[in-house]
Amino acid sequence: MRPALILIPLLALPLVLNDFWLTQVATRSLILGIMALSLSFLATYLGVVSFAQATMAGIAGYTIAYFGPNSVGIGVQLPFWISIPLALMLAVVSGGLIGLIARRSRGIYAIMITLAIGVAFFYFTRQNYTLFNGWTGFSGVRAPEIGGLSLRDPLALYLLSLGTAVLALALVSGFVRSPLGLTIQAVRDAPGRVLALGISVTTPIVAAFAFSGLLAGAGGILNVWYQERISSFSVGLGPIIDILIVAVIGGLRHPAGAFVGAVVFVLLDTFAVDLIDRERFNTLIGVVLLLIVIVAPGGLQQLASDWVARLRRPEVKEKSTV
Amino acid sequence: MPVNHSHTNANALEVRGIGKRFGGFWAVQDIDLTVRPGERRAILGPNGAGKTSLFNVLTGDTSATTGQITLFGDSVTREPINKRIQRGLRRTYQHAHLFNGLTVRDTLFLAVAGVRGGWRQVLPLRAGDDRLAEAERLAEVAGVADVLDRETSELSHGQRRQLEIGIALAEKPKILLLDEPAAGLSPAERPKLSALLMSLPKDVTVVLIEHDMDIALQTSESVSVLYNGRMLAEGSPDDIMRNEDVHRVYIGGAHGH
Numbered sequence: 373m374r375p376a377l378i379l380i381p382l383l384a385l386p387l388v389l390n391d392f393w394l395t396q397v398a399t400r401s402l403i404l405g406i407m408a409l410s411l412s413f414l415a416t417y418l419g420v421v422s423f424a425q426a427t428m429a430g431i432a433g434y435t436i437a438y439f440g441p442n443s444v445g446i447g448v449q450l451p452f453w454i455s456i457p458l459a460l461m462l463a464v465v466s467g468g469l470i471g472l473i474a475r476r477s478r479g480i481y482a483i484m485i486t487l488a489i490g491v492a493f494f495y496f497t498r499q500n501y502t503l504f505n506g507w508t509g510f511s512g513v514r515a516p517e518i519g520g521l522s523l524r525d526p527l528a529l530y531l532l533s534l535g536t537a538v539l540a541l542a543l544v545s546g547f548v549r550s551p552l553g554l555t556i557q558a559v560r561d562a563p564g565r566v567l568a569l570g571i572s573v574t575t576p577i578v579a580a581f582a583f584s585g586l587l588a589g590a591g592g593i594l595n596v597w598y599q600e601r602i603s604s605f606s607v608g609l610g611p612i613i614d615i616l617i618v619a620v621i622g623g624l625r626h627p628a629g630a631f632v633g634a635v636v637f638v639l640l641d642t643f644a645v646d647l648i649d650r651e652r653f654n655t656l657i658g659v660v661l662l663l664i665v666i667v668a669p670g671g672l673q674q675l676a677s678d679w680v681a682r683l684r685r686p687e688v689k690e691k692s693t694v
Numbered sequence: 695m696p697v698n699h700s701h702t703n704a705n706a707l708e709v710r711g712i713g714k715r716f717g718g719f720w721a722v723q724d725i726d727l728t729v730r731p732g733e734r735r736a737i738l739g740p741n742g743a744g745k746t747s748l749f750n751v752l753t754g755d756t757s758a759t760t761g762q763i764t765l766f767g768d769s770v771t772r773e774p775i776n777k778r779i780q781r782g783l784r785r786t787y788q789h790a791h792l793f794n795g796l797t798v799r800d801t802l803f804l805a806v807a808g809v810r811g812g813w814r815q816v817l818p819l820r821a822g823d824d825r826l827a828e829a830e831r832l833a834e835v836a837g838v839a840d841v842l843d844r845e846t847s848e849l850s851h852g853q854r855r856q857l858e859i860g861i862a863l864a865e866k867p868k869i870l871l872l873d874e875p876a877a878g879l880s881p882a883e884r885p886k887l888s889a890l891l892m893s894l895p896k897d898v899t900v901v902l903i904e905h906d907m908d909i910a911l912q913t914s915e916s917v918s919v920l921y922n923g924r925m926l927a928e929g930s931p932d933d934i935m936r937n938e939d940v941h942r943v944y945i946g947g948a949h950g951h
């Protein structure tokens with residue numbers, strides 16, 4: 373699909389949406405999509421499902437809150453052009469460290485280890501007051517202002533999130549074609565053989581996690597600006613599972629699916645709660661997830677591109693792909 | 695950095711007292727083997743004789759339980775597989791496990807990158823990267839140039855075997871261990887493989903595990919026969935063909951494969 377076909381309507385979206393739709397639905401979907409992209413990248417190219425992406429995003433978010441304007445009086449004020457790179461760097465480092473810890477684990481064991489890290493970080497933020505302000509965390513976090521315009525302004529935050537999402541997808545597609553990206557995919561397919569080629573297996577695994585930390589960190593920064601607060605609940609089981617659900621709805625076989633999953637998730641989350649009560653929302657999302665796993669294990673993105681392929685050339689349906 | 699201080703008159707491969715134990719079972723035991731530089735050696739033996747296990751120990755895919763391995767005069771018994779590869783040792787696997795999601799081009803590229811090693815591995819690909827040119831050359835040599843941009847999961851069995859050899863030929867190997875490269879090939883594909891083996895540069899040392907006697911005897915000047923994990927006989931193809939023990943345990947008892 374040509375990127376322009378998608379990008380132009382997305383750029384025009386603010387012209388037709390009111391602030392509620394633009395911020396609560398569009399911007400939130402983009403931010404959630406970027407965080408889920410960090411997971412679908414790992415799942416697609418390294419073949420590892422990580423439950424620690426909310427942790428990496430949270431580390432970036434907490435860094436922004438701690439080193440920026442907030443209303444709890446904790447932290448040190450730094451200009452945003454220092455705090456943003458610092459937040460991204462810490463997210464990358466934490467991603468790399470988590471990769472180092474999980475490097476020998478695959479499948480269910482990788483899930484267990486990353487989940488343990490995620491939960492440990494959640495409890496740590498609740499108990500630590502000097503850096504994380506305990507379970508209440510930071511509120512009144514303000515996005516930077518550039519020339520008097522706050523980046524929290526609905527249009528500015530939407531365009532910033534859109535730009536970040538596009539950049540993130542472009543980075544992923546470039547990275548996976550680089551030698552390191554190829555090595556990561558080779559590790560996914562046959563780790564023993566990678567070693568037998570004379571290539572270290574640890575380097576690509578750590579690099580993949582670090583790169584996913586960069587994506588998660590970018591999402592985490594946008595998220596703390598969007599929410600204007602961050603607390604232990606932002607890195608708890610709720611967000612951990614939300615990111616997983618978004619990635620699975622979108623499909624773990626193509627990174628762009630994360631954004632499709634995010635839109636579906638946010639629409640359900642925003643509107644289903646009006647129709648049914650909060651308790652039943654979890655049931656609804658569970659049913660949606662179950663349907664997708666059964667009907668379209670490749671996720672909605674895969675389902676859609678299969679349909680597009682079928683519509684385009686119905687006559688070659690029988691033939692194998694050559 | 696490849697370690698390349700080979701001693702001029704050293705043997706390509708010297709194996710003394712190699713044994714490999716799995717639990718209480720010795721897959722190979724007490725193996726001595728000397729291969730001169732440029733020699734073409736065939737290793738014969740019935741299924742389960744320990745041929746693949748011996749290769750695994752020689753390359754470092756598994757560690758030796760006993761014994762010493764010397765490559766071009768340097769002891770490599772305790773060296774990891776990547777170091778041995780940079781010394782010029784390469785192998786193919788009997789059961790190919792390739793990177794299903796990667797193309798032939800990318801697979802061969804990684805083979806080249808692996809041998810060169812070092813920090814260059816992480817640099818982004820640029821057009822005209824000489825590692826890409828080397829990958830294309832390997833595809834040409836191995837006969838998979840026409841499927842360069844296919845994913846390896848889409849290759850035929852024969853093409854996968856050829857790709858295995860292409861991987862092993864990355865960056866001018868000095869010693870090649872080939873584990874039944876002709877296994878599962880159609881009769882039409884076999885002569886192509888023989889031709890490929892015959893066309894290898896004369897200074898490349900080749901150790902070949904092969905069931906196909908035609909290919910083994912046509913491409914080798916000396917033969918070692920393994921049986922029950924031990925060395926049963928060694929000699930020229932003629933010696934081996936006349937050897938009574940060999941006839942009894944292998945040639946007489948071989949029911950194809």
Ligand SMILES: Nc1ncnc2c1ncn2[C@@H]1O[C@H](COP(=O)(O)OP(=O)(O)O)[C@@H](O)[C@H]1O
Pocket residue numbers: 716720721739740741742743744745746747748
């Ligand atoms: N990883 C392993 N664990 C246990 N036994 C093994 C292992 N690999 C090989 N063996 C055993 O060692 C013996 C030799 O196997 P192998 O080296 O594959 O023989 P060949 O290649 O000559 O057919 C066989 O009996 C096989 O079952």
Ligand SMILES: [Mg+2]
Pocket residue numbers: 745746747788
């Ligand atoms: Mg074997």
